[in-house]
Amino acid sequence: MPNIALELGKVSTNIGVQSAYGEQQDVDGVRLIPVAATWSGFGGGSDPSGGEGGGGGGMTMPVGAYVRRGDTITFEPNLVSLLAVAIPFVWVAGHALSRIIRALKK
Structure with missing residues (x-):
């Protein structure tokens, strides 16, 4: 009988950036x-x-993505994902801050 934990461990190694987006690419002298x-x-x-x-x-x-043009490397964020993460974070931070202020007023 196979060990289920070992089988799941083998599957989890395939989840990641490379499986979703592949290897780095060179396009017109720019490395992505x-x-x-x-x-x-x-x-x-x-x-x-x-x-x-x-x-x-x-x-x-x-x-x-990290973008390499010549000798310079810059990070260019995915704005849609950044907003998807930032909006809930700002809501939670604001909610927590309002509760802290309310508790300090007592």
Whole structure:
């Protein structure tokens, strides 16, 4: 019987920037190196009757790319992803700050 944890570990090695966007590319003398935030989660188990099961998933979000032109390297962010991360962060930070202020007023 295969070990489910080992099988899930093998699958998780394929989740990442390279699987989503591929290797770095050279286009017209400009080197593009994709950057992404990746995360994954897996679970597995068995029951006393011998049944086994598992599952999991992963997600990759493009963050931007490092762009190399000659001797200079710059990071160019993906604005859509930046907004997708920034808007919830600002909401949570504002909500937490309002609760802190309310607690300090008491």
